[in-house]
Every structure is written in C-alpha cells, then in structure tokens.
Amino acid sequence: MSQASQISRGHRESSQRTSEDILPSGTGEADRAESFARNAVIVGAAFVLSRLLGLVREIAFAAEFGTQGVASAYVSAFRIPDLLFLVIMAGSFGAAFIPVFAGFLGRGDQRRAWELASAVLTWAGLGIAAGALVCFVLARPLMEWVVAPGLSPENTTVAVDLMRILLLSPVFLGFGIAAKGILEAHHRFTLPALAPVFYNLAIIVGIVSFAPEYGIEAVAWAVIAGAVLHVVVQLPGLVRAGIRFRPRLSREVDGLREVGRLLLPRVIGQAAFQINFIAVNYFATQQGEQQAAALNYAWQLMMLPHGVLALSISTVIFPTLAQLYDQGRQGELRATFSRSLRPLIFLTLPASVGLVLLREPIVQTVFQRGAFNDRSTSLVVAPLAWLGLGLLGYAVVEILTRVYYAIRDTRTPVITGLLIIVANILLCALFVDSLSLAGLAVALSATTGVEAIILLGFLRSRLGGLFSDDFGRWLWRVILANLLFTLVVWPFAGLMTRASEPGLTSRGVAFLFLTCGVGLFAFAYALTCHYLRIPEIRQVIGRIAVRLPARLRSPLDWLRLT
Numbered sequence: 001m002s003q004a005s006q007i008s009r010g011h012r013e014s015s016q017r018t019s020e021d022i023l024p025s026g027t028g029e030a031d032r033a034e035s036f037a038r039n040a041v042i043v044g045a046a047f048v049l050s051r052l053l054g055l056v057r058e059i060a061f062a063a064e065f066g067t068q069g070v071a072s073a074y075v076s077a078f079r080i081p082d083l084l085f086l087v088i089m090a091g092s093f094g095a096a097f098i099p100v101f102a103g104f105l106g107r108g109d110q111r112r113a114w115e116l117a118s119a120v121l122t123w124a125g126l127g128i129a130a131g132a133l134v135c136f137v138l139a140r141p142l143m144e145w146v147v148a149p150g151l152s153p154e155n156t157t158v159a160v161d162l163m164r165i166l167l168l169s170p171v172f173l174g175f176g177i178a179a180k181g182i183l184e185a186h187h188r189f190t191l192p193a194l195a196p197v198f199y200n201l202a203i204i205v206g207i208v209s210f211a212p213e214y215g216i217e218a219v220a221w222a223v224i225a226g227a228v229l230h231v232v233v234q235l236p237g238l239v240r241a242g243i244r245f246r247p248r249l250s251r252e253v254d255g256l257r258e259v260g261r262l263l264l265p266r267v268i269g270q271a272a273f274q275i276n277f278i279a280v281n282y283f284a285t286q287q288g289e290q291q292a293a294a295l296n297y298a299w300q301l302m303m304l305p306h307g308v309l310a311l312s313i314s315t316v317i318f319p320t321l322a323q324l325y326d327q328g329r330q331g332e333l334r335a336t337f338s339r340s341l342r343p344l345i346f347l348t349l350p351a352s353v354g355l356v357l358l359r360e361p362i363v364q365t366v367f368q369r370g371a372f373n374d375r376s377t378s379l380v381v382a383p384l385a386w387l388g389l390g391l392l393g394y395a396v397v398e399i400l401t402r403v404y405y406a407i408r409d410t411r412t413p414v415i416t417g418l419l420i421i422v423a424n425i426l427l428c429a430l431f432v433d434s435l436s437l438a439g440l441a442v443a444l445s446a447t448t449g450v451e452a453i454i455l456l457g458f459l460r461s462r463l464g465g466l467f468s469d470d471f472g473r474w475l476w477r478v479i480l481a482n483l484l485f486t487l488v489v490w491p492f493a494g495l496m497t498r499a500s501e502p503g504l505t506s507r508g509v510a511f512l513f514l515t516c517g518v519g520l521f522a523f524a525y526a527l528t529c530h531y532l533r534i535p536e537i538r539q540v541i542g543r544i545a546v547r548l549p550a551r552l553r554s555p556l557d558w559l560r561l562t
Contacts, residue, residue, distance in 0.1 A: 012142040034368060046193030047312040051304050055198035055366065058300045060207040066377055067297075069155040069289035072217050075296045076148035077162035077220070079281055080139075081170050083274040084131045087267050088124055089146070089174030096263035097406060099322040100255045102185040106323060112254045114244035119253040121178050121245065128174050132167040139163050147278055148292065150285030158216065165220040172227035179234035183241060193315075195230045202226030207408055262410050269414035276421045280440050283432045294379035295437050301380075302387040302394075305351040310395035313340050314402040320405035330463060336405055338467050341396070345475070348395045349482045350525045354518065357486070357493035361514040368510075381412045383441035392447025392547025396452040403459060412458050420451040468512030477532045485524040492520060 057133045065071040097120055104113035133143065139160045143151075148159060180192040205223020251257075285293040317340050324333040355362070368377050404413045424447040431439025460466050496513040530538035 003253060012369075040421055043189045043193045043312045043316050046190065046197065046306050050193070050196040050200060051307045053197055053204065054307075055304055056298070057200050057203050058205070059366060059369075061205055062367040062376070063373040064207055064298065065210050065216065065293075066371030067290040067293040068371065069152060070158055071190075071293035072148070072285060072289050072291070073151060073155040073159035074162055074216055074219065075292045076151065076281055076285065077159045078149050078165055079274070079278045080135050080142055080163055081132075081166045083271065083278070084128060084167070085170035085173055085177075086270040086274050088128045088131060089170060089177050090270060096197065096259045096266050096410075097321060098181050098185050099262070099326075099406065100258050101182065102319055102322055103186060106326065107123060110242065110244075114242075115248065115253050116255040116259070117182055117446075118244070118246050119250065119256050121175075121215075122247045122249055124174060124178070125171075128170055132171060134168050134366065136164050139167075147281065148285040150287070150291075151289060151483065155289060162220045165217070166223060166450065168224050169227045172224070172231055176227065176230035176234065177229060179238055182243075183234060183237045183512040184315070186241045186318060188237050188241065188317065191234045193312075195233050198229040198233050199226035202229055247280040262405075262408065265410035265414040266405075269417050271411070272414075272418050272421045276424055279425045280428060280444070283428050283440060284437065287432065287436050290376075290379060291437055294376065295383050295440060297376075297380045298364075298384040298387055298441065301362065301366065301384055302355060302391055305348065305355070305420065306394055306398070307389060309344055309347050309351070310398040313344055314399045317399075318402045318406055321403060325407045333403075333407075334463055334466055338471065341399060342471075342474070343536060344396055344399060345392065346393055346478055346529075346534070349393045349478065350485070350521065352388050352391040353482060353486050354521055355391065356385050357490065358496065358517050358521075359384045359388065361496055361510045361517065363512045364510040379437065382436075382438040386438055386441035386445050390441075390448050393445065393449035395450045397448055397455065400452065400455040400459060404455070407462070409462070412462075413455060416451055416454050416458075420447045420454075423447050423450075441501055474534070477534050478529075479526065481528040481532050481534060485521070485528045488524045488528075489521055493517060 061071070061074075097117075101113055101116055104110075140156075141162060143156055143159050148156065151159060176195055180195065183189070183192050192353065202225040203219065203222045206219050206225070210218035210222070280295070281292050284295050317336055321333055322338060324330075324336065360377070363377050363380045363384065367380065368374070368407065392559070401413045404410065424443050427443035428440050431442055432440075435442065456466075496517050526537055526541065
C-alpha cells in the first residue's frame with residue numbers, strides 16, 4: 001500500500017474519533033453553520049478592510065503616476081515575481097499543503113503535522129530563492145521579449161530595475177502564505193485575513209510619503225516592506241498555535257509525497273494562470289504604453305467585490321470542505337457548498353450590474369485626480385464594463401476550485417484551466433487589434449464564464465448532484481430580480497454616464513451621481529427581491545436593521561416582515 005493510501009485510510013478510520021477536534025464549533029449542522037457564519041464575518045470584514053486599503057493604494061498610485069508609461073512599467077515588473085510566488089509558494093501552501101496538514105491535526109498528530117510543515121517550507125523556500133536568483137539575472141530579456149515588448153527603451157529599463165527589487169517580495173510573501181495556510185488549518189482566520197491590511201498600508205505610506213521625491217522605485221521598496229509585515233503580523237498566531245519549525249531537507253517525511261502528488265497539478269495550474277496574465281500584459285503593451293496600467297486599474301476595481309464576496313467565503317469553507325471529505329461526509333460537503341454558493345450569487349450579480357452601468361462615475365470618482373486625467377478615465381471604462389460582466393464567472397470559479405482541491409482533485413481544475421487559458425490567448429490575439437483593451441477584457445470574461453460552467457458540470461458528476469430541488473427555482477428568481485431591477489435603473493444609469501463623461505463634470509458631481517446610483521440600485525434590487533420572495537434579502541435586511549437606530553429601522557422592518 002502506498003503512503004498516500006495509508007494517509008487516506010487513516011483519515012477515514014479516525015473521522016469518528018476526532019470530529020470534535022476538526023470542527024471547532026461542534027459536529028451538528030447548526031453548530032457548523034454558526035461557525036461558518038462567524039468565521040465568514042471575521043474574514044469578510046478583514047477582506048473588506050484589505051480591499052478598501054487596496055483601493056486606497058491604487059487611488060494613491062493613480063494620483064501619482066496615472067496611466068503614464070512608468071505606471072505600465074511598474075505593473076509589468078510584477079508579472080515574473082508574481083509567477084514565482086503563485087507557482088512555488090501559493091501552490092505549496094494552498095491546495096497541496098492544507099488538506100494533508102489538516103488531516104494530521106484532525107487525528108491529533110501534532111508532531112507529524114509540524115514535521116510536514118517544516119519540510120514543505122524548507123523545500124519551497126529553497127525553490128523560491130533559486131527561482132528569484134535566475135530571474136534576477138535574466139530580467140532584461142524576460143521584460144523585452146516576454147512581458148512587455150511594447151514599452152519604450154527608457155521604461156523597459158525602469159521595469160527591469162523594478163522587477164529586480166520586487167523579486168524579494170515572493171520570498172517574504174512566501175513565508176506569509178505558509179503562515180496563512182498553517183493558521184487556517186487550525187481554524188484561525190483573523191491574523192491571516194489581517195496580514196494583507198498591513199501589506200497595503202506599507203505600500204500606501206511608500207506612495208504618499210516617498211514616491212513624490214524618490215519616484216517609482218520607492219513604491220517597489222514599499223512593496224518589500226509590506227511583504228515583511230505580511231509575515232510579522234502572523235507570528236503571534238503561529239506562537240499560539242505551537243509552532244515547531246525545524247529546517248528539514250529529508251524527503252522521508254510523512255505526508256510529503258502526498259503534498260507532492262497534489263502539488264504538481266497545482267503548480268501547472270498556477271503557472272498557466274500567471275502566464276495568462278503575462279500574455280495579456282504582452283498584448284496590452286503592444287497597444288501603447290498606457291494600456292497595461294489602464295487594464296490593471298479596471299482589474300483592481302473588478303477585484304474589489306470579488307475579494308469581499310468570493311475570496312472571503314471560499315477561504316472560510318475550504319478547511320471544512322477538506323475535513324468533511326476526509327470523513328466521507330459527502331452529503332454535508334454538498335450542503336456546505338450549496339449554502340455558500342447562494343449568497344455568493346445573490347450578491348455578485350447586482351455588483352456585476354453596478355460595475356457595468358456605473359462604470360464611468362465609478363472610475364471618475366475613484367481615480368480621476370492628480371496624474372490620472374480624462375484620457376486615463378476613457379482608457380479604463382471600456383475594459384471595466386466587460387470585466388464587470390465576468391464577475392460572477394470569476395466568483396464561481398474561485399469557490400469551485402476550492403471544492404475540487406478539498407476533495408483532492410487537482411487535475412480537473414488544472415486541465416480545464418489550461419484549455420481555457422489557451423482559448424483566452426487565442427481570443428486576445430483575435431480581439432485586441434479591433435477592440436484594444438476591451439477585447440482583452442472580453443476574452444478574459446468569456447473564457448472564465450465557460451470555465452465555471454465546465455467545472456460545475458464535472459463537479460456535479462463527481463459528487464452525484466450538488467443542489468437541493470428548489471435551487472433551480474431560486475436561481476431563476478434571482479436572475480429575474482436582476483433583470484427587472486436592471487430595466488428599472490438603466491435609464492438613470494445612462495443619464496449618469498452621459499453626465500459623467502470625462503471633461504463634462506467635476507469629481508464631486510460624479511461622486512454625487514455615484515452615491516445616488518448605488519442607493520437607487522440597492523433599493524430597486526431589495527424591492528424586487530422582496531416581491532419575488534427571495535429569502536436572502538430578508539437576511540441581509542435583518543442584519544442591517546439590527547445595527548441601525550430604532551427610528552431608522554421602520555422601512556427595513558417593513559421589507560423584512562411583510
């Protein structure tokens with residue numbers, strides 16, 4: 001019997017004995033739901049704060065550098081360091097490490113758990129250091145031929161210098177992601193969720209305090225400082241978790257082969273994912289020096305609701321899904337997945353509509369100041385509309401991928417992802433000359449939507465069904481609610497878009513339009529969902545109402561109780 005088979009068998013045999021250790025809030029459905037909700041709130045709040053600070057970071061950067069060529073050089077300089085980080089560290093300590101480590105913890109075997117953590121961290125650390133050294137030497141040819149061939153010679157040199165600085169970031173962020181994986185396996189979500197907050201704060205300080213005098217290089221060094229803080233803030237949690245790290249180069253560590261088996265497809269998938277972004281950056285810079293920066297701003301705006309909704313939910317449910325699968329409790333696994341998917345769809349669809357219909361006042365309000373001018377706004381709004389349409393696809397893929405990794409199936413999402421990435425690159429090449437940045441966004445959103453459908457179909461076959469009988473009727477009601485409220489607000493959104501066109505109004509007026517638009521959208525969506533009897537709207541309104549003064553609760557109570 002292979003070592004992997006022994007581990008799987010041990011998981012199944014110990015499930016009854018260790019279930020209370022695995023599930024922090026008890027084994028009952030109600031306790032698990034309460035634990036999920038509590039952790040989701042904690043992680044969601046931290047994600048909101050992190051994403052808001054990330055938005056402040058982008059606002060500060062936009063005000064200082066706009067969509068100038070040096071901004072595209074900065075965006076391009078991240079591509080190779082991000083590739084190293086995602087392939088080596090995020091792959092090792094994400095889907096590959098957490099299930100095996102959590103299995104040891106679930107059986108109460110702390111010694112083997114920490115031996116595994118030490119071995120994986122040692123090998124991954126050596127890998128990331130070696131990769132960073134090679135890329136440091138080859139920085140210029142990589143930038144000129146692979147990442148950003150459209151940059152001017154001057155900005156290519158800037159990008160190369162920035163890339164060599166930023167190659168330090170995957171080393172420190174790698175240790176941070178290792179700490180994140182270990183703490184989340186212990187069901188400690190607060191510090192891992194707060195670590196990106198300090199990362200963003202360091203970059204904001206660098207942009208505001210040092211970039212005006214020292215230029216773009218100061219921002220790169222601020223990124224390194226933020227990466228260091230990403231590790232430091234999680235150290236107290238590791239101490240409380242009883243960290244027992246000792247460097248280990250031995251390959252004869254229990255669970256290491258299982259991690260390696262899970263890691264290989266994950267490495268391929270992560271590499272393909274980042275290569276996809278390198279390809280998009282390649283096409284963008286060939287359309288002009290401003291294009292890579294503009295596409296990045298649109299991407300960051302789309303990722304704000306994605307991070308708050310999809311990442312927070314998928315982060316919380318991943319360890320629980322892995323443990324339920326280890327225990328052979330597939331019915332509860334399906335229920336947990338379905339329970340997490342419903343609020344995700346319910347909230348993501350209107351967010352997608354908002355990004356599309358309010359794109360101009362959003363961009364003008366958020367970014368247009370300092371070096372970010374009318375021309376910059378015009379460049380960002382087109383790709384934002386198409387990325388907004390793809391928001392639901394990105395959110396569903398995020399949570400589906402976590403389910404696959406939890407059930408130890410890393411091949412299906414990787415193979416699917418590889419095919420989708422090939423399709424995306426072909427579509428980018430097809431659309432970029434005629435649609436410019438919008439063509440790249442169309443390709444990204446279309447292929448991600450197809451990926452979500454494929455993954456959902458395979459998962460349904462694998463688990464023998466995913467949803468309860470009423471899920472289909474619920475989904476159609478949610479889709480109908482979004483169609484109806486879109487028809488209601490479309491004329492007003494069109495009026496705001498025309499009034500907010502670059503050069504026609506001030507940022508303050510654009511902010512007023514945006515505030516009114518968001519309020520109108522929320523009210524129309526709530527009213528539509530209320531009359532269609534969608535239960536999630538009552539839950540959302542109830543949570544909002546209890547936090548308001550009594551005199552302001554009456555309208556919300558009417559919607560919630562009638």
